[in-house]
Amino acid sequence: ALKKILGSLDYLEYLDSYRYPLAGEFSFRVDVINDIRIPSDWGLEIGVLSEVKRNFSTNRLCQVDIADCYDHKHQNLSVDDAQAGLSKMSIDISKGIFRKLATNGVVFSTETFRSIKATYYRIALDFIETYRNDATINGLVLDIHNEEKAVELFAENVLKAGLHFLDNPMETPFIPSWNRVQSAVPDIFASLCAAVDDDYREFA
Known part of the structure:
Protein backbone atom coordinates (compact mmCIF):
# COMPACT_ATOMS: atom_id res chain seq x y z
CA ALA A 1 0.00 0.00 0.00
CA LEU A 2 2.84 2.39 0.84
CA LYS A 3 4.57 1.62 -2.45
CA LYS A 4 1.38 2.27 -4.36
CA ILE A 5 0.84 5.64 -2.69
CA LEU A 6 4.43 6.86 -2.23
CA GLY A 7 6.22 5.05 -5.04
CA SER A 8 9.10 2.59 -4.95
CA LEU A 9 11.28 4.23 -2.30
CA ASP A 10 14.64 2.75 -1.31
CA TYR A 11 13.53 2.35 2.31
CA LEU A 12 10.36 0.49 1.35
CA GLU A 13 12.30 -1.78 -0.99
CA TYR A 14 14.71 -2.47 1.86
CA LEU A 15 11.95 -3.49 4.27
CA ASP A 16 10.28 -5.54 1.56
CA SER A 17 13.50 -7.47 1.00
CA TYR A 18 13.09 -9.16 4.39
CA ARG A 19 10.99 -12.28 4.46
CA TYR A 20 9.79 -11.58 8.00
CA PRO A 21 10.82 -8.11 9.21
CA LEU A 22 8.79 -8.49 12.42
CA ALA A 23 10.53 -11.68 13.56
CA GLY A 24 11.90 -10.03 16.70
CA GLU A 25 15.28 -11.79 16.78
CA PHE A 26 18.48 -9.90 16.04
CA SER A 27 22.16 -10.63 16.32
CA PHE A 28 24.94 -8.12 15.79
CA ARG A 29 28.46 -7.25 16.89
CA VAL A 30 28.90 -5.30 20.11
CA ASP A 31 30.13 -2.17 18.33
CA VAL A 32 26.91 -1.97 16.30
CA ILE A 33 24.71 -1.43 19.35
CA ASN A 34 26.54 1.70 20.54
CA ASP A 35 24.90 4.13 18.13
CA ILE A 36 21.52 2.47 17.58
CA ARG A 37 18.44 4.27 18.88
CA ILE A 38 15.97 1.51 19.67
CA PRO A 39 12.25 2.31 19.89
CA SER A 40 10.68 1.59 23.26
CA ASP A 41 7.37 0.38 21.81
CA TRP A 42 6.23 -2.39 19.43
CA GLY A 43 8.06 -0.62 16.62
CA LEU A 44 11.22 -2.31 17.91
CA GLU A 45 11.89 -4.55 14.91
CA ILE A 46 11.20 -1.89 12.30
CA THR A 58 23.11 -3.27 3.33
CA ASN A 59 25.74 -5.78 2.18
CA ARG A 60 26.57 -6.19 5.87
CA LEU A 61 22.99 -7.19 6.72
CA CYS A 62 21.30 -10.52 6.16
CA GLN A 63 18.44 -12.69 7.34
CA VAL A 64 18.75 -16.32 8.39
CA ASP A 65 16.48 -19.14 9.54
CA ILE A 66 17.20 -19.83 13.20
CA ALA A 67 15.32 -23.12 13.44
CA ASP A 68 13.49 -25.70 11.35
CA CYS A 69 10.43 -25.36 13.57
CA TYR A 70 9.59 -22.16 15.43
CA ASP A 71 6.71 -21.65 17.85
CA HIS A 72 5.84 -17.97 17.57
CA LYS A 73 4.27 -16.12 20.48
CA HIS A 74 0.78 -15.05 19.49
CA GLN A 75 -0.95 -11.88 20.66
CA ASN A 76 -4.67 -11.30 21.03
CA LEU A 77 -6.27 -9.09 18.39
CA SER A 78 -7.64 -6.72 21.08
CA VAL A 79 -10.40 -5.24 18.96
CA ASP A 80 -11.75 -3.22 21.89
CA ASP A 81 -8.43 -2.03 23.31
CA ALA A 82 -6.01 -0.03 21.17
CA GLN A 83 -3.45 -0.18 23.98
CA ALA A 84 -3.04 -3.95 23.94
CA GLY A 85 -2.34 -6.93 21.73
CA LEU A 86 -2.12 -6.80 17.95
CA SER A 87 -4.08 -3.57 17.91
CA LYS A 88 -1.36 -1.66 19.77
CA MET A 89 1.35 -3.48 17.83
CA SER A 90 -0.11 -2.43 14.49
CA ILE A 91 -0.33 1.21 15.60
CA ASP A 92 3.23 1.31 16.96
CA ILE A 93 4.69 -0.41 13.91
CA SER A 94 2.85 1.94 11.56
CA LYS A 95 4.08 4.98 13.48
CA GLY A 96 7.62 3.65 13.30
CA ILE A 97 7.46 3.31 9.53
CA PHE A 98 5.87 6.74 9.11
CA ARG A 99 8.57 8.35 11.27
CA LYS A 100 11.35 6.77 9.25
CA LEU A 101 9.76 7.75 5.94
CA ALA A 102 9.45 11.32 7.22
CA THR A 103 13.18 11.41 8.01
CA ASN A 104 13.74 10.36 4.41
CA GLY A 105 11.85 13.39 3.15
CA VAL A 106 8.32 12.02 2.73
CA VAL A 107 5.70 14.65 3.57
CA PHE A 108 2.51 13.28 5.08
CA SER A 109 -0.96 14.76 5.39
CA THR A 110 -4.33 13.55 6.59
CA GLU A 111 -5.30 12.84 2.99
CA THR A 112 -2.16 10.73 2.49
CA PHE A 113 -2.99 8.56 5.46
CA ARG A 114 -6.58 8.15 4.30
CA SER A 115 -5.30 6.97 0.93
CA ILE A 116 -2.86 4.56 2.58
CA LYS A 117 -5.67 3.16 4.71
CA ALA A 118 -8.00 2.67 1.74
CA THR A 119 -5.27 1.09 -0.37
CA TYR A 120 -4.18 -1.24 2.42
CA TYR A 121 -7.78 -2.31 3.02
CA ARG A 122 -8.37 -3.23 -0.62
CA ILE A 123 -5.05 -5.08 -0.97
CA ALA A 124 -5.60 -6.98 2.29
CA LEU A 125 -9.06 -8.14 1.21
CA ASP A 126 -7.57 -9.43 -2.03
CA PHE A 127 -4.96 -11.37 -0.05
CA ILE A 128 -7.67 -12.95 2.10
CA GLU A 129 -9.32 -14.25 -1.06
CA THR A 130 -5.98 -15.65 -2.22
CA TYR A 131 -5.39 -17.36 1.12
CA ARG A 132 -8.93 -18.76 1.08
CA ASN A 133 -8.23 -20.35 -2.29
CA ASP A 134 -4.94 -21.77 -1.00
CA ALA A 135 -6.73 -23.18 2.04
CA THR A 136 -9.43 -24.78 -0.11
CA ILE A 137 -6.87 -26.45 -2.38
CA ASN A 138 -5.13 -27.88 0.68
CA GLY A 139 -8.32 -29.07 2.36
CA LEU A 140 -8.21 -26.39 5.05
CA VAL A 141 -10.77 -23.87 6.25
CA LEU A 142 -10.06 -20.15 6.51
CA ASP A 143 -12.31 -18.10 8.78
CA ILE A 144 -13.17 -15.28 6.37
CA HIS A 145 -15.20 -13.35 8.93
CA ASN A 146 -12.43 -13.14 11.53
CA GLU A 147 -9.79 -12.44 8.91
CA GLU A 148 -11.79 -9.51 7.57
CA LYS A 149 -12.40 -8.25 11.11
CA ALA A 150 -8.64 -8.17 11.60
CA VAL A 151 -8.13 -6.33 8.32
CA GLU A 152 -10.76 -3.75 9.29
CA LEU A 153 -9.00 -3.19 12.61
CA PHE A 154 -5.57 -2.84 11.02
CA ALA A 155 -6.89 -0.45 8.38
CA GLU A 156 -8.42 1.71 11.09
CA ASN A 157 -5.15 1.59 13.04
CA VAL A 158 -3.12 2.71 10.04
CA LEU A 159 -5.18 5.90 10.05
CA LYS A 160 -4.95 6.22 13.85
CA ALA A 161 -1.18 5.90 13.67
CA GLY A 162 -0.98 8.47 10.91
CA LEU A 163 -3.11 11.01 12.75
CA HIS A 164 -1.11 10.43 15.93
CA PHE A 165 2.06 11.07 13.95
CA LEU A 166 0.67 14.36 12.63
CA ASP A 167 -0.61 15.47 16.04
CA ASN A 168 2.61 14.65 17.93
CA PRO A 169 5.52 15.89 15.80
CA MET A 170 7.89 16.12 18.78
CA GLU A 171 7.35 12.57 20.01
CA THR A 172 10.65 10.76 20.63
CA PRO A 173 9.88 7.12 21.42
CA PHE A 174 13.51 6.01 21.32
CA ILE A 175 15.64 4.58 24.09
CA PRO A 176 18.85 6.67 24.25
CA SER A 177 21.79 5.09 22.42
CA TRP A 178 24.59 3.60 24.50
CA ASN A 179 26.87 6.38 23.26
CA ARG A 180 24.54 8.95 24.82
CA VAL A 181 24.14 6.94 28.02
CA GLN A 182 27.91 6.68 28.40
CA SER A 183 28.25 10.40 27.76
CA ALA A 184 25.73 11.17 30.50
CA VAL A 185 26.96 8.48 32.92
CA PRO A 186 30.66 7.83 32.14
CA ASP A 187 30.99 4.94 34.60
CA ILE A 188 27.80 3.16 33.46
CA PHE A 189 29.57 0.02 32.24
CA ALA A 190 31.65 -0.30 35.39
CA SER A 191 28.48 0.14 37.44
CA LEU A 192 26.67 -2.53 35.42
CA CYS A 193 29.55 -4.96 35.86
CA ALA A 194 29.60 -4.27 39.59
CA ALA A 195 25.84 -4.88 39.80
CA VAL A 196 26.22 -8.20 37.99
CA ASP A 197 29.04 -9.23 40.32
CA ASP A 198 26.94 -8.29 43.36
CA ASP A 199 24.01 -10.34 42.05
CA TYR A 200 26.27 -13.29 41.39
CA ARG A 201 27.69 -13.21 44.90
CA GLU A 202 24.22 -12.88 46.42
CA PHE A 203 22.43 -15.56 44.40
CA ALA A 204 25.16 -17.98 43.32
Missing part, protein backbone atom coordinates in the same frame (compact mmCIF):
# COMPACT_ATOMS: atom_id res chain seq x y z
CA GLY A 47 13.24 0.59 14.32
CA VAL A 48 16.27 -1.68 14.56
CA LEU A 49 16.13 -2.53 10.85
CA SER A 50 15.86 1.18 10.07
CA GLU A 51 18.79 2.08 12.30
CA VAL A 52 21.17 -0.52 10.90
CA LYS A 53 20.27 0.58 7.38
CA ARG A 54 21.05 4.16 8.36
CA ASN A 55 24.40 3.24 9.93
CA PHE A 56 25.68 0.43 7.71
CA SER A 57 25.83 -0.76 4.15
